[in-house]
Amino acid sequence: MSLAELARRCSTCTACALSQGRQTVVFGEGLPDAEVMIVGEAPGGDEDASGRPFVGRAGQLLDKILEAAAIPRAELYITNIVKCRPPQNRTPSEQEADTCWQWLEQQIDLIRPQIIVTMGNVPTQRFLHTSEGITKLRGVWREWQGIKVFPMFHPSFLLRNPSRAPGGPKSLTWTDIKELKAAMDQLGPKPEQWRKPRLVQESLFG
Numbered sequence: 001m002s003l004a005e006l007a008r009r010c011s012t013c014t015a016c017a018l019s020q021g022r023q024t025v026v027f028g029e030g031l032p033d034a035e036v037m038i039v040g041e042a043p044g045g046d047e048d049a050s051g052r053p054f055v056g057r058a059g060q061l062l063d064k065i066l067e068a069a070a071i072p073r074a075e076l077y078i079t080n081i082v083k084c085r086p087p088q089n090r091t092p093s094e095q096e097a098d099t100c101w102q103w104l105e106q107q108i109d110l111i112r113p114q115i116i117v118t119m120g121n122v123p124t125q126r127f128l129h130t131s132e133g134i135t136k137l138r139g140v141w142r143e144w145q146g147i148k149v150f151p152m153f154h155p156s157f158l159l160r161n162p163s164r165a166p167g168g169p170k171s172l173t174w175t176d177i178k179e180l181k182a183a184m185d186q187l188g189p190k191p192e193q194w195r196k197p198r199l200v201q202e203s204l205f206g
């Protein structure tokens with residue numbers, strides 16, 4: 001199955017209650033064989049309206065952060081833990097994230113990134129199976145199923161905490177994005193066993 005076919009199937013998903021309030025399923029976008037995948041929390045209002053991830057204020061800040069580090073957004077793949085907007089932009093519930101995980105897992109299997117950047121608490125805790133907060137987890141390399149995982153602050157957190165003071169979230173994010181860029185520059189070709197999808201299977205949702 002191709003990523004486009006997976007997106008087509010996901011576009012009509014009604015597997016959890018978030019389907020009831022959405023305008024659009026925000027599946028994700030980017031290079032279908034990207035080396036780096038960014039996983040955020042959930043679509044917000046702008047994303048729900050446009051069908052694209054990270055296009056609102058937080059997305060615009062992400063673009064600035066990437067640009068400052070000379071990381072082209074077009075070379076990444078960007079998505080979220082849940083593909084439909086939660087009401088009032090609340091945090092997705094465990095059950096919603098569990099239900100939507102199967103879409104993300106299939107995206108990862110098709111894209112086979114070498115690095116997954118988890119932005120904020122929700123994706124970081126889910127990939128790393130921890131209840132530790134992002135403040136402790138950010139900037140430290142971890143691993144999930146053989147893929148490097150690099151947690152960072154979510155740009156929406158930076159919008160709420162705009163101080164540029166040394167040791168603050170913005171300053172730490174600058175450190176982290178430079179670390180990510182350095183790691184990207186060191187990447188070799190994808191391991192041979194990653195060239196073919198590992199898990200490609202029929203979607204559980206139809």
Ligand code: SF4
Nearest residue numbers: 013016019083084100
């Ligand atoms: S499982 Fe994901 S794609 Fe399906 S309705 Fe829920 S949030 Fe949307």
